[in-house]
Amino acid sequence: MTRIAYIGTYVPRRCGIATYTHHLRQAVNAASGGKGSDLVIALTNIPDEHTYGRGVHPLPKDERSEYRRAAERIRAFGADLVSLQHEFGIFGGEAGEYVLDLLESLKRMDIPVVTTFHTVFERPEEPYRAVQQRIAELSDRIIVMTRTAVRYVAEAFGVPRERITYIPHGTPQPPRDARRKLRERLGWNDRKVVMSFGLLGRGKGLETVIRALPKLAGRAPDVLYAIVGQTHPEVLKLEGESYRGELRALAAELGVERHLLMIDRYMDENELAEILTACDVYVTPYPGMQQITSGTLAYAVGLGRPVLSTPYVYARDLLADCPELLVPASDADAWAEALAELLGSAETLERIERRIARIGAEMHWPVVGRAHLELFRRESRVADVTASTAEG
Helix, strand or coil: CCCCEEEEEECCCCHHHHHHHHHHHHHHHHHCCCCCEEEEEEECCCCCCCCCCCCCCEEECCCCCCHHHHHHHHHHHCCCEEEEEECCCCCCCCHCHHHHHHHHHHHHHHHHHHEEEEECCCCCCCHHHHHHHHHHHHHHHECCCCCCHHHHHHHCCCCCHHHHEECCCCCCCCCCCHHHHHHHHCCCCCEEEEECCCCCCCCCCHHHHCCHHHHHHCCCCEEEEECCEECCCHHHHCCCCCCHHHHHHHHCCCCHHEEEEEEECCCCHHHHHHHHHHCCCCEEECCCCCCCCCHHHHHHCCCCCCCEEECCCHHHHHHCCCCHHEEECHHHHEEEEHHHHHHHHHHHHHHHHHHHHHHHHHHHHHHHHHHHHHHHHHHHHHHHHHHHHCCC
């Protein structure tokens, strides 16, 4: 039986790392047949921010002394291994440096750490570089979600490649309900639906797809672009719903209001899986080419949906065998043409769907959970052997 301590944000907090940590914990537990034991150290912005379930202990991100206390809690639990989810912004201190106190404490306790880097840059900059470098040094193994990131971590931080493991981003399996039923429920039976999902904020290239709609609608009059998700909480604090209003105004200016649908609410994973399954093409028109992971693109591929994306790092890596699905950033004409080609041919859509489904099958949570459990068991055994040798 392996006793695992997870460190990251956690549900009910609404952020990608929280959702990921929750599903990773579930998947690893399922892979072990429920024979393992675990706890979660959940980063919070303020004390008592959320009510957590059993086995989940809050760690206020800006209270430095609590990081060492979290390490003591992990030792008292008797953890064989720690799974750390690292993302910039979730830990306190400059560039998230407080997490180093926790990791250095765990190192002194001889508790092995497997760190998942959710963001990796080819050329990391200070002050983030030094902090991530030290995290890599204090970790027994690094997990990354793209093959490209293996090279980035090895070259940027001097980590031997044998200490870096590629495991794809976990995704739900396609829902059991037939796609036709889901489309009927959403009122999409007579529409060709292009979809983007995620917390709404600037910098995701959504305007490009809206600008493509006039030309696209000329070739696919029944097209509907569905932008799904709430406005990001930090954006909401700074500017309210002004960005959502700007997107609607742009659609009105271009005369394509009837081709734009904005669904402004939070969706749990089951509902998200259903709405993704119901769309015809999922798009990530992101202008930033350095993005190393995208949970939303991963989900769409895991659910076997045809996708189009700009060629940022994660998309290039995930869709390496389908380069025709990569479209230049900010080029509305290119997006209109690519979408028209996909939506204009049922045969093409079905062919792409089959290719994407083959890629996505390796990303389903049961597969990803087994890969993590095998790695965790290996690392905890290595730590046991090392400790026994040292004692001898």
